[in-house]
Amino acid sequence: MRTPSTLFAPLLSWFARARRDLPWREAPRDPYRVWLSEVMLQQTRVDVVVPYYLRFLRRFPTLASLAQAGEDEVLALWSGLGYYARGRNLHRAARAAAAAGGLPRTAAALRELPGFGPYTAAAVASLAFGEQVPLVDGNVARVLARVLRLRGDAGEARERAWRIAPGLLPRGRAGEFNEALMELGATVCTPRTPRCGECPLSPGCGAHRQGEPEAFPGRTRAKARPLLIWAAPALLRRDGAVLLRRRGDGELFAGLWDLPSAEVCGDDAAAAARAALDACGVFGQPHLEPCGEVRQVLTHRDLRVLLFRARARRAAAPAGLRWALPADLASVGLSSLARKCLRAAGVVIPG
Ligand code: SF4
Numbered sequence: 001m002r003t004p005s006t007l008f009a010p011l012l013s014w015f016a017r018a019r020r021d022l023p024w025r026e027a028p029r030d031p032y033r034v035w036l037s038e039v040m041l042q043q044t045r046v047d048v049v050v051p052y053y054l055r056f057l058r059r060f061p062t063l064a065s066l067a068q069a070g071e072d073e074v075l076a077l078w079s080g081l082g083y084y085a086r087g088r089n090l091h092r093a094a095r096a097a098a099a100a101g102g103l104p105r106t107a108a109a110l111r112e113l114p115g116f117g118p119y120t121a122a123a124v125a126s127l128a129f130g131e132q133v134p135l136v137d138g139n140v141a142r143v144l145a146r147v148l149r150l151r152g153d154a155g156e157a158r159e160r161a162w163r164i165a166p167g168l169l170p171r172g173r174a175g176e177f178n179e180a181l182m183e184l185g186a187t188v189c190t191p192r193t194p195r196c197g198e199c200p201l202s203p204g205c206g207a208h209r210q211g212e213p214e215a216f217p218g219r220t221r222a223k224a225r226p227l228l229i230w231a232a233p234a235l236l237r238r239d240g241a242v243l244l245r246r247r248g249d250g251e252l253f254a255g256l257w258d259l260p261s262a263e264v265c266g267d268d269a270a271a272a273a274r275a276a277l278d279a280c281g282v283f284g285q286p287h288l289e290p291c292g293e294v295r296q297v298l299t300h301r302d303l304r305v306l307l308f309r310a311r312a313r314r315a316a317a318p319a320g321l322r323w324a325l326p327a328d329l330a331s332v333g334l335s336s337l338a339r340k341c342l343r344a345a346g347v348v349i350p351g
Pocket of ligand 1: 213
């Protein structure tokens with residue numbers, strides 16, 4: 001009878017042959033670069049991450065340079081990558097780690113820093129510092145669920161995988177093993193149409209033997225997604241500058257610049273747009289012209305933004321707001337939603 005760890009024995013030699021050449025895998029592994037790549041890769045495809053990663057590193061090549069930066073500049077470089085709390089936490093953690101003399105070397109100590117959950121802490125500790133700790137992300141959970149035929153939906157399989165993973169680690173090679181499992185899940189044991197014929201684990205894989213690899217993990221029942229509706233006025237100055245507001249802590253897209261906005265609760269979107277301006281200290285804006293809408297799918301809900309345009313009566317920006325000329329928007333921390341809204345309101349963003 002094969003034990004779980006022997007089922008995974010062919011993995012490391014496969015990884016040595018098949019691993020993709022990715023910029024963050026260059027030797028010697030630098031903990032800051034490993035961390036940056038792991039944060040960027042959360043919920044985001046490799047091909048999207050690579051240019052962001054390279055641009056970010058050109059500007060912030062070291063932990064110290066990131067720690068010294070202002071949040072605006074960090075978020076401007078993150079702009080378009082989504083899940084902006086990642087960028088803010090990365091920056092906060094860089095400041096804390098730099099003040100303490102560098103990144104801690106264990107998963108337990110890394111978890112004390114902002115933004116380090118169990119996965120990221122284990123990834124940095126095992127890949128960069130060689131700590132003998134397991135990790136489980138969506139790819140790893142799927143591979144383990146299939147090889148070991150773990151019952152339950154994706155969430156349950158992930159919980160089980162965290163319990164099983166410590167017993168699979170080959171001695172002294174946790175980082176390599178973790179990375180190999182993630183690579184197999186990303187490139188061979190994919191959610192749909194896994195390529196079992198090319199898989200080093202196929203001889204011992206339970207789901208493959210059963211003839212239905214895609215049945216693992218089981219389906220999660222889809223939940224109804226709430227719809228959030230915002231009204232957002234684009235207030236434009238004579239010279240083309242647009243009024244922006246920085247979104248506060250606890251709000252969606254916190255820390256990023258955006259059009260003022262307010263939730264539409266009834267059916268009067270123009271009133272909500274006016275309320276959004278009032279809340280920013282821009283009172284008595286008489287005419288708001290509807291100019292389209294933008295939709296965005298967020299992690300747990302759908303968002304619909306109804307856009308309005310208006311000419312600014314005053315040139316001064318109320319406290320906490322700023323005017324941004326189109327030419328300056330490339331260096332402002334904007335979410336991709338804010339970019340879409342600005343374009344829909346007729347603001348031309350360069351680049
Ligand atoms: S044999 Fe197929 S199902 Fe099993 S781990 Fe490999 S690719 Fe995934």
